[in-house]
Amino acid sequence: MNVALAKTETGRAGSDAFDVARDRLPGAGKIAELRRQAFEAYQRAGLPHRRIEDWKYTDLRVLMREVLPLAAEPDAAALTRAAAALKSHAIAGARRLVLVDGVFAPKLSETGHLEKGLITRSLREVLEAGDAQLQAQLFSSENSDAMVALNSAMMTDGVVIDVGDGVALMAPLHIIHIASGGAPSAMFTRSLLRLGRVASATLVESYIAGDGAKAYQVHDSLVVSIGDGARLDHVRLIEDGRDAFNISSFQATLGAKAHFNTFGLTRGSSVSRYRATIAFAGEGSRVETSGVNLLTGRQHADSTLFLDHAVPRCESREIFRAVVDDRGHSVFQGRIIVRANAQKTDAKMMTRALLLSDEAEADNKPELEIFADDVTCGHGATAGALDESLLFYLRARGLSEKEAQALLIQAFVGEAIESIANDALRELAITAAQRWLAARG
Secondary structure (H helix, E strand, O other): OOOOOOOOHHHHHHHHHHHHHHHHOOOOOHHHHHHHHHHHHHHHHOOOOOOOHHHOOOOHHHHOOOOOOEOOOOOHHHHHHHHHHHOOOOOOOOEEEEEEOOEEOHHHOOOOOOOOOEEEEEHHHHHHHOOHHHHHHHOOOOOOOHHHHHHHHHOOEOEEEEEOOOOEOOOOEEEEEEEOOOOOOEEEEEEEEEEOOOOEEEEEEEEEEOOOOOOOEEEEEEEEEEOOOOEEEEEEEEOOOOOOEEEEEEEEEEOOOOEEEEEEEEOOOOEEEEEEEEEEOOOOOEEEEEEEEEEOOOOEEEEEEEEEEOOOOOEEEEEEEEEEOOOOEEEEEEEEEEOOOOOOOEEEEEEEEEEOOOOOEEEEEEEEEEOOOOOEEEEEEEEEOOOHHHHHHHHOOOOOHHHHHHHHHHHHHHHHHOOOOOHHHHHHHHHHHHHHHHHOO
16 A cells, blocks of 8 residues: 655745755755755655654654754854853863854864864865865765754754874863854754774763753764774763753764773753764774763653674673653663674663653663674663662661752762763763752752
8 A cells, every 4th residue: 555645844844944044054066966865855754753663752743843944153142152151061171162053163162282183174164175085974874864864954064073093182072062042943063073093082072052042953963983993982961951952863983993982961951862873893892882861841862872783793881871750751772783794792781760750751672683693692671760768778867858869869870970981071970960960959
């Protein structure tokens, strides 16, 4: 039976946004054609909905409903508001690379006196320069995911970072996305990091809001290439405004004997969706991925991870924790595929959710697809409430109920946060978690 899908108002709204923004999008010729193809792929699918398996728990046609118009380029007032927001989120000793309303802001960034072997450029600069190799990597993301295709069509700016072979960066790189607080609008950004052979770097991503920023949308994508023998430590902090939407994707490819450690914390935005795809392209590599959702009110946060073990003797570990209060909804979808050639794979995944109210919801969906016969793989998922006996024990020793709950919650998320290798960044994540606990009331 043939089924025809009717065009929705959300599809037309997206089309209008693309037509209006076309003149502002960098890159001509082949880039413009790739944008058109990507947008056509988005138009065919429309906003994802629950009948698509990967979006089963995050129906954007219900939650987001429409794609907002592209944000205006930041003026002096917007940059001033962004600078004020930056003060409380800048990391001491890190090199700032700031995007305001989806546009690279050199005056708020630190692009001078770069370490030897480090090159940073804006996405707009790269797209307009006509570097075919870089452009191919930037558009390497699949158009099969409607929101990745929309990002490919609409990406306005971002950061392109190259770290040379054998270079060990001493200072972390900090990409900061700031919504300045103008009219409700959407930001479309894409960044690229290429880490050379036997190189090492630490990358932090932060999503924050300026004073008065409400009901905005962040559409972001990060593409990472990790060379043979290289190491990347990655920390991602979602602290958007409580009315915001954050729809992000991540794509990483690892060479041989590479090491990738990544951690994500979500405590902001009304609706967030993070789709990460990590591909093992060289033998003997290791990935450690961990994350924490801290949700209250009606917040909805979805972490969808796909680890593709395509070569032998690679190792992966996934640890995910969710703490959900009020009517919040946490989603974790973790899929590990071990292909026929990937013998000696060692892959484990564990997700746990802590529900603090009767209306809190957590959907955990760990999956294994194994096509090799000499592997060590496992997964697990749990959900439950705080242990009443432990609460009673702590209350009996003089702690208030809130203090006792906070202590147990910190211990619950601690295993995931402890995976952060950098001491200063680990403390940053702990502080963010403590702010969430203090705000619970």
